[in-house]
Amino acid sequence: MTWDHPRGYEPLQACSEIWQQHTGVQIEWDRRSLQDFESFSVQTLARSYDLIVIDHPHVGQVTHEKCLQPLDLPARYAELEGLKNSSVGASVDSYYWQNHQWALPIDAATQVQAWVPGRLTEPTQTWEEMMVLARLGQVLCPLRPPHSLMLLFSLMAHLGAPGCPEQPDLFDPAIASEAYNRILELSDHLPQVCWSMDPIAAFEQMSRVDSPVTCVPFIYGYVSYALEKFRPVRVAFSNIPVIDGREPSGTTLGGTGIAVSAFSRASAQATAFAYWVASAQVQRTVYAASGGQVGHAAAWEDESVNTPVLDFYRATRATLDGAWVRPRHSGYMDFQQKASDLLNECLQARRSASTLVFQLNALYAASLKGQSVK
Numbered sequence: 001m002t003w004d005h006p007r008g009y010e011p012l013q014a015c016s017e018i019w020q021q022h023t024g025v026q027i028e029w030d031r032r033s034l035q036d037f038e039s040f041s042v043q044t045l046a047r048s049y050d051l052i053v054i055d056h057p058h059v060g061q062v063t064h065e066k067c068l069q070p071l072d073l074p075a076r077y078a079e080l081e082g083l084k085n086s087s088v089g090a091s092v093d094s095y096y097w098q099n100h101q102w103a104l105p106i107d108a109a110t111q112v113q114a115w116v117p118g119r120l121t122e123p124t125q126t127w128e129e130m131m132v133l134a135r136l137g138q139v140l141c142p143l144r145p146p147h148s149l150m151l152l153f154s155l156m157a158h159l160g161a162p163g164c165p166e167q168p169d170l171f172d173p174a175i176a177s178e179a180y181n182r183i184l185e186l187s188d189h190l191p192q193v194c195w196s197m198d199p200i201a202a203f204e205q206m207s208r209v210d211s212p213v214t215c216v217p218f219i220y221g222y223v224s225y226a227l228e229k230f231r232p233v234r235v236a237f238s239n240i241p242v243i244d245g246r247e248p249s250g251t252t253l254g255g256t257g258i259a260v261s262a263f264s265r266a267s268a269q270a271t272a273f274a275y276w277v278a279s280a281q282v283q284r285t286v287y288a289a290s291g292g293q294v295g296h297a298a299a300w301e302d303e304s305v306n307t308p309v310l311d312f313y314r315a316t317r318a319t320l321d322g323a324w325v326r327p328r329h330s331g332y333m334d335f336q337q338k339a340s341d342l343l344n345e346c347l348q349a350r351r352s353a354s355t356l357v358f359q360l361n362a363l364y365a366a367s368l369k370g371q372s373v374k
Helices: 006-023 034-039 042-046 056-065 074-085 127-135 147-158 173-187 192-196 199-206 267-277 280-289 303-309 312-321 332-349 353-368
Strands: 051-054 104-107 111-115 215-220 236-238 256-260
Touching: 006 104, 006 267, 006 280, 042 051, 042 056, 051 056, 051 267, 056 332, 074 104, 074 267, 104 267, 111 147, 111 199, 111 312, 127 173, 127 215, 147 173, 147 215, 147 332, 173 332, 173 353, 192 199, 199 215, 236 312, 256 267, 267 280, 280 303, 303 312, 332 353
Parallel strands: none
Antiparallel strands: 051 256, 104 256, 111 215, 111 236
């Protein structure tokens, strides 16, 4: 099971065809929507699928539910160590929880800046430059839950207080308030449709010939839209616009990893494929060539991988390497949904930051009760 976007399924289908030629093992891929990918129960999927593409905030939940097989098997230690040494940012470590590796990164992503060459001569460098475009009606920003919360996290981390997942007060009152107020300021100049937009919807609108959009300052990178002829207009990517001269770091890590069901009757074959598709050779060749957004550092640095996508990887590497890893305890996913809904409610009603921060910390503290957070 993977997710329903060409970036999510086309490279896996291409890799599976080659795998079958080499091993005789056939792998068939089903898809689920991006919204389901972000919220659907992995335990339910694990009872129906051998291989599952997940994102790292689920690892606490899947560990608690015992629905995935650990991938740090003794026979695979050397391969796993090689992947750890070739991680882009915290991609490999984000799937490590309670002394086990629950997935292998096949796709690395974080919130970066998207912009359209020809509408802009270069990406915006600062928050102030970006706000000039926003006031002209040229900016989108996906705010559909959970992406509004991801933006709040990103701005908090960029401003120097990313929050400690082990502590109940995840949101520093002063920094969270500044981040909230910046989102509030930005949202005043965004079209109403942004409240119902996820990244894919934003890219689809941005890549139309008649779109006025020049920039999306914080959005999960989608390499597909940088490919020639993928859509009528190509989108380029860069590091985020920074605040007060900071480094372009702090955005909220995304990406996907490939996991093996604990209930699989073909776990050896599934594990072998997972390691193979995450390897440098596959990532920098068939996976990238089939529209995948690669997760291995060797592929991120490869000239032949960067050239067809307007240097997507080189242009966003600093932001990815400085990305922040979300909490991952088993109560986090429920918190993420509730916090995102609350944030959007407060933003749209223009409520005070102090009230929101207090409520968010209360929700987060409740999510930690009785949970292991390491």
